[in-house]
Amino acid sequence: MKKKWLGLGLLLPVFGIIIGVLSERVDKKESKAPSVNTYIKSVTLKDFSIEVMSENNENQILVNYPKTKSKKINQRLESFLRDELSSFKKASLENNLKEKGSFFQSFETYKLSSDIVSFKFNVLRKNSPLLQTESQVITKTYDLKEEKELQILDLLNEKEDLQSISKYLYDKFSKEQSPPTQKAKVVLQSGLKPVEKNFNTFVLDNDSLIFYFAPHQINMDTKAYTQVSLPLRELGEVVTPQILVGHLKEEAEKSKVKIPSAQQVRNKQLANKKLLALTFDDGPDPQTTPRLLSILKKENVPATFFVLGNRLALYPEIVKQEHALGHQVGSHTFNHLNLPQLPMKDVQEEIKNTADLVQKTLGIAPQGLRPPYGATTPQINEQAQTPIIQWSVDSLDWKSKNADQIEQVVMNEVYDGSIILMHDIYNSSVDGAARVIKKLKSQGYTFVTVNQLIEARGKLKNSQVYFNATR
Template sequence: MIRRIKLPGWIVIILLLAGITFGINQVVAKVLEESPETNDSNEAKEKVTESSVYPGLNIRTVTKETNLYTLAVSQPYTEKSQINKPINEWVDKQKKEFTTGVKKSKKMLKKNGFRAHLNIQAETEKIADKIYSLQFQAYQITSGANGMTKMKSFVIDLNQNKLLQLDDVFRLNKNSIQDIQKMIRNKLHSNEKISFYIFDDELEKALNKPNNWKWSISHKNVTFYFNEYEIAAGAAGAIKVEIPIKEIKPYLNEKFAKKINVKLPEKENKKEEKEQHTDDYAKLDPDGKYVALTFDDGPHPEVTPRILDTLKKHDAKATFFMLGSQVEYYPEIANKVEEAGHEIGNHTMNHQDLTTLGLPEIKKEVQNSSHIIENATGQTPSLLRPPYGAWNDNVKQVAKQMGRPMIMWSVDSLDWKSLNAKAVNKKVMANVAPGSIVLLHDINSSTADALPRLLTSLEQQGYQMVTVSQLFELWDKKGAGPYYGKVD
């Protein structure tokens, strides 16, 4: 027998049902509020595609479109979880940052009818059998302001089923790290499109953390990546620094170089390692007698080869401060200087008095010369000698920004004035002292005439001829300078 519910009972039941309905609505509203999608979540369109890129390497691409955002993510993966994990973690981090940004901007996105966007693309390159380089670029924008670009790279060795670390690819030690840092620094400051935007303090912070470097390698280049705003103003964007294999191969791990078929002839290795000041380089004796001979204004098609021959006979090293305009005419002579193991410095493009120029013109003089020298020799000049030895605050500022110390001299041979071999020798020997930097020019035949006797005289007094950078290592010099060498 069913008992009838009296009026007060119905009121209680109605109130309970209303409470339950309200609670359910609150939960649903909360869920929708936390989702980056609109209330019309069933309108979201998602597409997943799979493809095989290389043996053992696949890629999954997800595209998604909602009323609030669009998304396109390409994500390489392998059969090995230890390889996939760090890749997935980085991609997931970008997606989480994007989702958080969409939540914060939800009201504004709805109001303005603007859709947020996330795009993660991965370029893959085969380096060797089952060794691949992955370069990620993630761009996201969640409001009407500028978006943000981030870079990441991974090098995969499926033969070993691992992600390669920096020390798997390079022979890392204090000196090699310093040399690679110098290469990166010089490349950045010689790029006139971005050098103006570089924050030197932030650059140094990034360079001083090799474990955090983002890098990839191919048969042509080693590339280092910097996120937007990481080392420069936003106008520079995300930055790639490409260093040719020719320049960086002395630092490659021998086993890895063999895997990617980069040949490192023993003779070439020893020469380049010596030039790049690795641990195998003979350290200078703090009590030794050293002098740095420097040659300006070349290369010259007749004089420079004569000077190279004489230096070779005496097993002497020197520093050649070259003009970009001369290297343009005689690139093969400049390359012979590099091949002989000598140091190449920058003497600007056209030998103008830099103190008469503004900052942009000074940068242009140095950068143009640097590009030409690098293209001809594969060596990036790390030292700057201002023409006429003339400098002011603007010149020093450019030298500091570009990471290139200004090198002057403590002994002037006056070879340009006397044009006489005996006079050159007499002038140098009367003023030379341990640690001297001697100014000569490899455009005068009289200087080439003077050099055999000059080297013999210096050797008889116990001097060893070294590069300017070797003196700097001995003295532990840093900064823009100017540096003049030592006088008696």
């Protein structure tokens, strides 16, 4: 395979390139727009260059591909190209025809930020002059700092957020097809089913997430790719904070149109149910916490764990398990000291050291701070930069260490919207929690994490103190 810097226009007559017009809508009129006899010129930006590879032996090949400043990403791009060409050549050989086939590839470059770049490859294959030209759009998005490729789920706060995007687009296209036939609905539902393969052809530019849907994927009448742009300001509830760079964060906060996150959808569904949150302090413990996690998993009950930094340092795998099982992990500071009695510098260290360790262990910041003994001040709350979670029902498990008494206290004091305080470092507390869960379920309560409880009934704000979340 030879690398050559060539003028692209010289080879155009050889390839007879025909690229279908990208349709921005799914309506029948737009999708039947005629193809044009032109090609998309490769476009790059500062810090990226265009490499050209050509062959004119068994097949006619002209390929453009980008080169970045990352050696690792360049190797992946070249590997991708080799795989595409290998697949093309294999298909050409299988046709067993003497005429040459052709393969053309150009690309366009999109940049969200200094760290995140997307490449859209426009590919035309013709395994033989006797066969029709096949066009394809392939996209690659990279985090240049981390030197890794980003898939659609890497952009979202959680996997279920793809459902929100799917529903939004389904509603949008359904309105444009008026009235949509049953067959059109089936095609649209299938093409927009919230699975990765349906949404992994995308690019990120400076203000939009752009999807490319293959011919017939969402519209049975179109023979061209359908391009759909979603403004990032409308996706502020769905995408991860790293996507909302520069002005986008402020625009997302002010946007009148906001695609709801999966969490917001769940919160809306929860709002009118009898809710409560079980919380556990002072862990993790190598004996009692795993036993509690087993009970919670069996009962399908989410909980919130306020972990001590000094114990997280000893048993990180247990906290990883808490997080993996869908529980909320918050901070209980590092050493369980009475914060108002400390100099502000020490308070900051107690909070920061635990926050840094949670971030390192789980990849996310602590979800809430519970100050030891519930002791805090407005100044401490401001330092925390996370919601301050107190409680409305104290099980007194630390005092009684008796499962019967724990059950009695909780059942006497619980109400809709309660935040229940327990500890995961006593066997009696684990036994008491098992009993409480069964009793409260029989009374029609739904268990949620603290954040889910608060968001179902109001708004979660940093440095604000929460004791409960009543309607």
